[in-house]
Amino acid sequence: MSLKWLEVDADQAARDLLGCKVIREINGQTLSARIVETEAYSQDDPASHTFRGKTARNGSMFGTAGHAYVYFTYGMHYCFNIVCGLPDFGAGVLIRALEPIEGIEAMEAIRNQNDVRKLMNGPGKLCQALGINRELDGHDLSEPPLRLVKEGPIKPELIVNTTRIGISREKDALRRFYIKGNPFVSR
DNA sequence: GATAAGATTAACT
């Protein structure tokens, strides 16, 4: 399936990604989960890694929509983004929380966490649960071992739009989106 | 070459 539908601006992509499914194949095992919380970032936004142009770290965000941008932060966590918009414009959507579907036991083991609500309710947590690291930076999400499948759309009245979490610039921008009432949202 | 900050998390008080 083509991921051409991600060639839209980051805010639209962040909305469209809610409800979509992420499928990870690892060690002969299949893990899957549904996107319930996202944040939009783009080159014209001072809070975005791409604001000051292309670097070795953020290069994949200037690539084709539907690919992954994975970065390492705070000395211990990875964060998973989905590139959107047109090539050469650095934009993407941070996946902040997922609702576990398949492979819950395996993920509980790797996370050392047996409460499913706390399994993938944060950007660093879901990367640990799915075994996402820098090796997947730039990966085409229409191909294994990490795929994105369109689902939804979520009804507009079920999407909550708020300020983003954990940033120091552009704190007032309403670029965080999550599914109303979903128990797997980070906060 | 040095330094400060970071799209976080878990464990405390």
Add this chain to the structure above:
DNA sequence: GTTAATCTTATCC
């Protein structure tokens, strides 16, 4: 609510 853990990257000498 506060803080430690831990290290890469961007930015500035």
